[in-house]
Amino acid sequence: MRIIVMDNYDEMSKKAALMIASQVMLKPNSVLGLATGDTPIGMYKELTKLYNKRDIDFKEVRTFNLDEYYGINHENHQSYYYFMNANLFNNINIVRENIYMPNGMEKDVNTSCNEYETKIKELGGIDMQVLGIGGNGHIGFNEPNVNFEAETHLVNLEEETIKANSRFFKSINDVPVKAISMGIKTIMNSKKIILLASGLNKAKAIERAVNGKINPNIPASILQLHNDVTIILDKEAASSL
Template identity: 80%
Template sequence: MRIIVVENYDEMSKKAALMIASQVMLKPDSVLGLATGDTPSGMYKELINLYGKKEVDFKEVRTFNLDEYYGLDRENSQSYYKYMMTNLFDNININTENINMPDGMAKDVNAFCDLYENKIKTLGGIDMQVLGIGGNGHIGFNEPNVNFEAQTHLVELDEQTIEANSRFFESIEDVPVKAISMGIKTIMNSKKIILLANGLNKADAIERAVKGKINPSIPASILQLHNDVTIIIDKDAASKL
């Protein structure tokens, strides 16, 4: 596990973007695992800038998103599909057929999850997976006490997660209580992992993920067992290390 401590959010975003760009330059048809939320949005802006300068080409890249709210249509302004299209995909030259995201409206969720897993495996697995971390230590939407052996599955969202995400909705009642998420096993099968975190509100989770015992109560702690993890955090998020 490699830990890079940077001054601020902008530096974190730039370093993460350069790592992804380097991956794509070395392997143009890379399979990228992508995350959503406030944390990676700056990274996506940097990738768009690199693309605009013709320093990286996404035309052969394949992507799989970590998660999606269950019960939200893709055109809902708060869907992760909408987030990804707005924050990245609409601004680069990726082939839309190479974009894969969980379907929050899937009628047969178990069948969809199996298909998602099988497609990842068919493409040879994820080359580089981007993660954020929740205040409760979740990665993807894998909440505390998750089964470490789980693959892509339907999850019940933790109250802390619902409250944290309510800032994106008109009221907390509008926040979906379920999501489709890659499982811990899916994430751990990625060849490389980048975890991003910034702010004092992530310091406890980072400390427990990096220094604590490997325990399902802190899902991110399992990353200690992966052989190629880079954690990029600002000084505030690193303040308890």
């Protein structure tokens, strides 16, 4: 596990974008696992800048998103489908057929999740997976007490996660209580992992994930067992290390 501490959020975002750009330059048809939320927005802006300068080409890249809310459609502005289009996909030359995302309106969830896993395997697995971390240590939507053996599946969101995500909605009552998420096993099968964290509110989770015992109550702690993890932090997120 490698830990990189940058001065601030902007520098952290640039560092992460350069790592992804290097991956794509070395392997133009890379399979990228992408995350949503506040933290990776800066990274996506930096990747867009690199694309606009013709420093990176996405036409052969394939992407799989980490998760999606269950019960909201793609047109909903709070869906992660909408988020990814607004923050990255609409701004680069990725081929639409190469974008894979969970369907939050899928009625046969188990079949859909199994098909998602099959597609990842068909493409040779995820070359580089981007993660954020929740205040309770979750990665993706894998909440505490997670099954480390789970693949892509439907999860029930904890009250802390619902409350944290309510800032994006008009009311906490509008926040979905379930989501489809890559499981820990899926994440751990990625060849490389980048975890991003910014701000004092993530410092405790980072400290417990990095220095604590591997524990299902801190899902991110399982990353200690992966052989190629880079954690990129700003100084505030690193303040408890």
